[in-house]
Amino acid sequence: MLDDASSQVILSATAGPLPAGSAGAVRALADRAAAADGVPPLSEQPLLWLSAPEAPVVHLHATVGGALVGYAQLDVGTQSSTKAELVVDPEHRRTGVGRALLTRALAETSVVPGRTLRVWAHGDLPAARRFAEDQGMAVVRELLQMRVDLTTRPASTPALPTGVTVRAFEPGRDEDAWRRVNSRAFAHHPEQGRMTSADLRARESEPWFDPAGFLLAERDGILLGSVWTKVHPAGEHGADPVGEIYVVGVDPDAQGLGLGRALTALGLNHLAARGLGAAILYTGAENTVAVHTYERAGFVRSAVDVMFGSDTPSSPAGVTMGA
Ligand SMILES: CC(C)(COP(=O)(O)OP(=O)(O)OC[C@H]1O[C@@H](n2cnc3c(N)ncnc32)[C@H](O)[C@@H]1OP(=O)(O)O)[C@@H](O)C(=O)NCCC(=O)NCCS
Structure with missing residues (x-):
């Protein structure tokens, strides 16, 4: 963990559209992660919701010395579950930033009794898998990316x-x-x-x-x-x-x-x-009718996004939040 005050991780939560500077800092963070990981950490909807006035989201910012080192966006627009996408700056990984964001996401989720937390991991990266497992979360949904050569x-x-x-x-x-x-x-x-x-x-x-x-x-x-x-x-x-x-x-x-x-x-x-020269699409892996239709149109599976969740509804007492 980080030991001096200048390297302390500070978490804050905001609702409503982010000011242009903050939205730009999130996009820059996402770009740095995409360059390091080979896959963008935030999908289209969270990026649109950064500055959308009516977005049903909570933004979690993790800063060190005033610089944004981690970000999570929580979609709180449905009663049953909070959907989150989260990213940590490649330079600040394995220092507990991700765990701190997830712990806060669980706390925000448990404001509504019975609501569960779901986290998307794009590209099903090994780090995300280990991270989710470490928090007691398992794969609950898979989104396939399919591709066809035109x-x-x-x-x-x-x-x-x-x-x-x-x-x-x-x-x-x-x-x-x-x-x-x-x-x-x-x-x-x-x-x-x-x-x-x-x-x-x-x-x-x-x-x-x-x-x-x-x-x-x-x-x-x-x-x-x-x-x-x-x-x-x-x-x-x-x-x-x-x-x-x-x-x-x-x-x-x-x-x-x-x-x-x-x-x-x-x-x-x-x-x-x-x-x-090529086209892609995204479809739920469980939607066998759609997958079959697209395979007949020439599409083949090219990547997968994974959603992690814990079966038990999130509550401070009901979920392991890490050591
Ligand atoms: C996944 C991600 C958010 C982890 O962020 P982080 O700040 O590095 O995570 P933490 O330091 O809090 O790690 C918590 C635990 O997760 C596990 N973990 C995280 N990264 C890991 C890696 N590369 N290899 C193995 N285990 C890893 C470890 O158990 C770790 O605990 P430890 O460091 O004490 O061993 C980060 O790698 C990331 O931004 N990836 C790209 C975006 C993404 O995949 N988001 C979806 C996350 S479900």
Whole structure:
């Protein structure tokens, strides 16, 4: 542990949007960790929530001598569990910063009786595994990253169910219908089904947003499903830009017609036409139907994110917080 006052770890918790300087310090910390670990420690949603006014989050900052050395973001937007992502500066690891952040995250979680803590570890790094095990946490969910080579994929125009037409998303017009179908399609999905209009607006304001790559399938003017694609610039997922099938959702009333498969193919066609050599997507490992659909479209598993949790609800008495 650290012994003099200048190297003492100080923890603080804040709610609400971070001032620009603090948000920038978190992004810089995440970049340093990504460079050291080969995988970004914070996913898209926590990065968007750094400065979002309505974000349902608590920010935990760990500083040493005023410098940010660790950060955790707690998503407290659901009753049953707090979801956390946390990162420690590579220069300050194995000094107890991670354990201190996790202990504080458990304390924040136990404010709501019965609520459990869940922590995402991107890339399933050995250090994260040992760290979580050390805290008595086990793997409770896995998110697969899948990848397809677009240069060797045969181009094809998928058949659409009778009467179904496809057009691009129109900002300012299609938000409500899209959110309605999205929440129906992802009713049982812990994160995707919760997308608020503020979350959607935040994504529409991102530099990568392109309505031409956001396709809606309709019948008689009624939205049945959509595929939303995204392009990651060079450096985010390897040396070249990479496309992503960002969200595919089909209304439960229109499932089983082959729309999911057709929309995925249209999304890939769009990305291939933009000259991208590969596309990725993320899906729950337990969602065997989705994994099977994507494998048939040529995707193979390329990485995994792991969520750790303890089975017992978090309470100061009920969880081992480390030595
Ligand atoms: C995982 C991470 C948060 C750990 O942070 P940290 O400040 O180094 O962790 P601590 O110093 O508090 O370590 C607590 C215990 O975790 C275990 N641990 C942490 N890193 C480890 C490693 N590289 N190898 C083996 N065990 C490790 C040890 O049991 C350690 O106790 P010890 O140092 O007394 O042996 C940090 O490596 C990190 O930021 N990784 C990238 C982001 C990430 O994976 N986040 C998800 C975490 S679930």
